[in-house]
Amino acid sequence: xxxxxxxxxxxxxxxxxxxxxxxxxxxxxxxxxxxxxxxxxxxxxxxxxxxxxxxxxxxxxxxxxxxxxxxxxxxxxxxxxxxxxxxxxxxxxxxxxxxxxxxxxxxxxxxxxxxxxxxxxxxxxxxxxxxxxxxxxxxxxxxxxxxxxxxxxxxxxxxxxxxxxxxxxxxxxxxxxxxxxxxxxxxxxxxxxxxxxxxxxxxxxxxxxxxxxxxxxxxxxxxxxxxxxxxxxxxxxxxxxxxxxxxxxxxxxxxxxxxxxxxxxxxxxxxxxxxxxxxxxxxxxxxxxxxxxxxxxxxxxxxxxxxxxxxxxxxxxxxxxxxxxxxxxxxxxxxxxxxxxxxxxxxxxxxxxxxxxxxxxxxxxxxxxxxxxxxxxxxxxxxxxxxxxxxxxxxxxxxxxxxxxxxxxxxxxxxxxxxxxxxxxxxxxxxxxxxxxxxxxxxxxxxxxxxxxxxxxxxxxxxxxxxxxxxxxxxxxxxxxxxxxxxxxxxxxxxxxxxxxxxxxxxxxxxxxxxxxxxxxxxxxxxxxxxxxxxxxxxxxxxxxxxxxxxxxxxxxxxxxxxxxxxxxxxxxxxxxxxxxxxxxxxxxxxxxxxxxxxxxxxxxxxxxxxxxxxxxxxxxxxxxxxxxxxxxxxxxxxxxxxxxxxxxxxxxxxxxxxxxxxxxxxxxxxxxxxxxxxxxxxxxxxxxxxxxxxxxxxxxxxxxxxxxxxxxxxxxxxxxxxxxxxxxxxxxxxxxxxxxxxxxxxxxxxxxxxxxxxxxxxxxxxxxxxxxxxxxxxxxxxxxxxxxxxxxxxxxxxxxxxxxxxxxxxxxxxxxxxxxxxxxxxxxxxxxxxxxxxxxxxxxxxxxxxxxxxxxxxxxxxxxxxxxxxxxxxxxxxxxxxxxxxxxxxxxxxxxxxxxxxxxxxxxxxxxxxxxxxxxxxxxxxxxxxxxxxxxxxx
Numbered sequence: 029x030x031x032x033x034x035x036x037x038x039x040x041x042x043x044x045x046x047x048x049x050x051x052x053x054x055x056x057x058x059x060x061x062x063x064x065x066x067x068x069x070x071x072x073x074x075x076x077x078x079x080x081x082x083x084x085x086x087x088x089x090x091x092x093x094x095x096x097x098x099x100x101x102x103x104x105x106x107x108x109x110x111x112x113x114x115x116x117x118x119x120x121x122x123x124x125x126x127x128x129x130x131x132x133x134x135x136x137x138x139x140x141x142x143x144x145x146x147x148x149x150x151x152x153x154x155x156x157x158x159x160x161x162x163x164x165x166x167x168x169x170x171x172x173x174x175x176x177x178x179x180x181x182x183x184x185x186x187x188x189x190x191x192x193x194x195x196x197x198x199x200x201x202x203x204x205x206x207x208x209x210x211x212x213x214x215x216x217x218x219x220x221x222x223x224x225x226x227x228x229x230x231x232x233x234x235x236x237x238x239x240x241x242x243x244x245x246x247x248x249x250x251x252x253x254x255x256x257x258x259x260x261x262x263x264x265x266x267x268x269x270x271x272x273x274x275x276x277x278x279x280x281x282x283x284x285x286x287x288x289x290x291x292x293x294x295x296x297x298x299x300x301x302x303x304x305x306x307x308x309x310x311x312x313x314x315x316x317x318x319x320x321x322x323x324x325x326x327x328x329x330x331x332x333x334x335x336x337x338x339x340x341x342x343x344x345x346x347x348x349x350x351x352x353x354x355x356x357x358x359x360x361x362x363x364x365x366x367x368x369x370x371x372x373x374x375x376x377x378x379x380x381x382x383x384x385x386x387x388x389x390x391x392x393x394x395x396x397x398x399x400x401x402x403x404x405x406x407x408x409x410x411x412x413x414x415x416x417x418x419x420x421x422x423x424x425x426x427x428x429x430x431x432x433x434x435x436x437x438x439x440x441x442x443x444x445x446x447x448x449x450x451x452x453x454x455x456x457x458x459x460x461x462x463x464x465x466x467x468x469x470x471x472x473x474x475x476x477x478x479x480x481x482x483x484x485x486x487x488x489x490x491x492x493x494x495x496x497x498x499x500x501x502x503x504x505x506x507x508x509x510x511x512x513x514x515x516x517x518x519x520x521x522x523x524x525x526x527x528x529x530x531x532x533x534x535x536x537x538x539x540x541x542x543x544x545x546x547x548x549x550x551x552x553x554x555x556x557x558x559x560x561x562x563x564x565x566x567x568x569x570x571x572x573x574x575x576x577x578x579x580x581x582x583x584x585x586x587x588x589x590x591x592x593x594x595x596x597x598x599x600x601x602x603x604x605x606x607x608x609x610x611x612x613x614x615x616x617x618x619x620x621x622x623x624x625x626x627x628x629x630x631x632x633x634x635x636x637x638x639x640x641x642x643x644x645x646x647x648x649x650x651x652x653x654x655x656x657x658x659x660x661x662x663x664x665x666x667x668x669x670x671x672x673x674x675x676x677x678x679x680x681x682x683x684x685x686x687x688x689x690x691x692x693x694x695x696x697x698x699x700x701x702x703x704x705x706x707x708x709x710x711x712x713x714x715x716x717x718x719x720x721x722x723x724x725x726x727x728x729x730x731x732x733x734x735x736x737x738x739x740x741x742x743x744x745x746x747x748x749x750x751x752x753x754x755x756x757x758x759x760x761x762x763x764x765x766x767x768x769x770x771x772x773x774x775x776x777x778x779x780x781x782x783x784x785x786x787x788x789x790x791x792x793x794x795x796x797x798x799x800x801x802x803x804x805x806x807x808x809x810x811x812x813x814x815x816x817x818x819x820x821x822x823x824x825x826x827x828x829x830x831x832x833x834x835x836x837x838x839x840x841x842x843x844x845x846x847x848x849x850x851x852x853x854x855x856x857x858x859x860x861x862x863x864x865x866x867x868x869x870x871x872x873x874x875x876x877x878x879x880x881x882x883x884x885x886x887x888x889x890x891x892x893x894x895x896x897x898x899x900x901x902x903x904x905x906x907x908x909x910x911x912x913x914x915x916x917x918x919x920x921x922x923x924x925x926x927x928x929x930x931x932x933x934x935x936x937x938x939x940x941x942x943x944x945x946x947x948x949x950x951x952x953x954x955x956x957x958x959x960x961x962x963x964x965x966x967x968x
């Protein structure tokens with residue numbers, strides 16, 4: 029039987045809603061969010077189901093079987109091959125079925141639901157000194173169910189094996205609606221009618237065509253069914269990509285954590301030369317053996333700065349080799365023994381520590397970073413993870429490079445060289461057509477097959493390689509795959525179009541369907557050299573926005589972390605915008621309800637611009653969407669109140685104390701907030717008795733100094749926290765600066781930008797540049813106090829005033845206080861203060877927080893960083909409808925840190941951050957300049 033394309037989806041949704049306790053959603057916005065994974069493919073589902081438990085899964089599949097509706101199972105949606113998108117129904121396990129059922133430390137096993145994120149399992153297992161062996165680079169957001177579906181491996185697959193080697197038991201739902209308990213033993217074969225006869229009929233095929241080397245993942249790994257391999261049905265089902273059933277629960281093996289890993293970096297003339305060295309290194313039994321290319325390093329340094337990664341040994345291709353030992357001394361000894369056999373041009377041995385972690389993070393971000401070639405072209409997955417036996421890897425890479433050069437293509441190679449698996453993203457011209465891609469992939473398939481390799485080494489075939497399987501396998505093998513699927517899914521219900529009877533590799537591609545919209549079409553920002561379509565399609569779906577990065581100092585994506593809803597992830601928003609530009613299920617209009625629903629809970633924090641390896645800036649896209657929607661139209665009230673707050677602040681002047689009295693009366697405060705379209709549970713800002721600009725003599729300012737600076741006092745500092753500006757002048761003066769305060773009228777226009785009033789924002793910035801540029805031209809450095817305002821002049825200014833040379837000079841001259849003090853010969857005062865620091869999101873995204881941290885460490889402060897957004901984010905947390913999510917974000921971050929260590933003094937440079945802490949925790953917080961000024965005073 030086959031899927032019925034004329035299914036009555038309304039009837040299906042009614043039945044699902046009645047039978048499923050979880051979420052059933054067939055809205056156009058939800059379908060847009062799930063129309064793509066991390067691949068090149070776009071397949072719009074008809075309905076998305078998020079089951080709460082096994083009963084929900086059984087009910088949903090029963091309805092699908094009754095209506096012959098296709099079912100595609102999805103975890104983190106990080107598939108690079110298109111095996112997590114499909115027509116019909118998407119079953120998303122990540123929302124609710126994400127529990128770790130149990131960990132048996134004595135037997136080193138764990139029982140998990142399929143939606144468990146790998147890093148959550150690793151964290152729970154680490155308490156017992158254990159971990160799950162395979163560890164793909166997407167471990168912070170990929171699910172264990174997805175890993176089982178694709179037979180994932182990762183860098184440590186070299187030491188610990190593939191996922192198939194680590195699965196003990198599966199609770200498995202077949203296409204007949206039967207839930208089975210399957211173990212790794214031979215007894216499970218009898219659970220599938222006809223499977224024993226299938227094995228006996230195909231013994232020769234299973235022994236000769238399958239399982240020839242460790243990373244032969246393409247097709248089905250049916251060699252596990254052989255008697256000599258233990259007739260392991262669980263291992264054979266691992267890697268079937270959701271085409272043979274649904275995982276309801278899994279039991280997996282755990283391994284002991286390596287006690288003292290050491291990282292060895294080996295430099296070679298080029299990547300093929302590095303690959304040639306791999307066979308000589310394998311006898312040393314490394315825990316991981318990874319390759320990275322000079323072009324990838326160049327992209328990292330151009331995007332993240334020259335100091336973003338440690339210095340590497342000489343070479344243009346490197347191997348990252350992790351070796352272990354019972355002690356650090358033994359591990360270092362093993363590392364040097366490996367270096368002696370490496371034949372490298374140069375080498376570096378790094379014990380576990382920050383430099384090693386930074387290199388591993390760059391390797392983990394490879395899929396996103398490789399989305400841009402060294403020349404700046406968009407690079408795409410497609411030939412993402414082909415593998416050859418390691419002894420052939422060098423020769424394969426040389427032929428592969430020649431193949432790319434012949435087509436005029438380029439790509440950044442990296443990957444699991446110890447297993448012969450190479451990741452590469454290639455700059456196929458998909459904005460024009462898929463012809464080049466299809467021609468190249470066909471030739472590449474013939475090349476890898478000639479070396480006895482596999483089209484896929486860990487990500488699965490999906491839609492990207494299914495059509496190419498006959499190049500690698502005989503017709504008999506292809507027929508065997510079909511026969512095996514039929515035994516488990518006789519209706520071809522699960523993930524049709526993948527592996528068996530696959531769709532063409534150039535069908536359902538995402539980028540060629542998109543409309544090309546250019547900056548000349550009336551966009552306010554330049555958007556990726558003038559093409560907003562290219563800019564939005566930089567989101568290839570790696571899904572790092574779904575990861576909790578706060579422990580590593582990350583900030584993305586605060587609203588998703590609070591809601592766990594795909595619509596609130598950067599990726600989900602990008603998908604809706606892509607669908608809008610495509611003219612697909614979402615109307616081709618910036619004012620479409622789906623677009624505004626998707627963007628509503630975006631805080632405009634800009635964290636994605638830094639934390640997403642593809643550099644997506646959703647704050648900019650939200651601003652553009654609001655601009656396009658309301659240009660020439662009446663806007664929401666909050667745009668006129670909160671969006672023009674600096675204007676109102678300038679009008680307040682000396683009336684601040686009177687407004688403070690009004691704000692202290694609850695009914696008046698709530699009424700004013702309601703009229704301003706702000707949430708009445710918020711407080712009104714407290715105005716200074718005298719704004720900084722109205723002080724007769726704010727502080728003594730020297731006429732001369734070694735360093736000439738211009739202190740730019742923003743609207744919020746001026747009107748509400750002038751003490752910050754006073755402290756800044758004191759600190760800069762003590763550092764030997766000639767301090768001049770910028771004249772009135774210099775505003776960054778941030779609130780105009782976040783509310784999409786971009787014509788007014790551009791005019792404001794032009795006025796600001798006119799005020800500041802003469803000072804810059806006279807040799808002064810501009811010092812910003814409010815991080816968000818400073819970030820605007822460093823980033824948005826160049827987008828909104830492209831080609832303006834004065835704007836470029838101003839932007840290049842703007843520094844934070846910490847950046848400036850770190851650039852001059854200045855000795856910070858001593859302090860032993862206990863500090864909890866809340867970096868501002870915009871500072872994290874644009875300037876970074878390293879300079880601030882260095883100063884506090886140099887002072888002697890004991891500093892703890894609160895990663896993640898405070899939740900207020902300027903006007904976002906003030907607006908009606910955002911209070912609850914704003915509070916939830918704060919509770920997950922800064923509020924939890926305050927409760928855990930109440931003795932720490934709170935440092936927050938951002939006015940919004942200080943307001944949030946005051947409103948929700950009742951605690952005061954200070955700016956860095958106040959901390960320094962206090963230390964200076966104490967030292968006198």
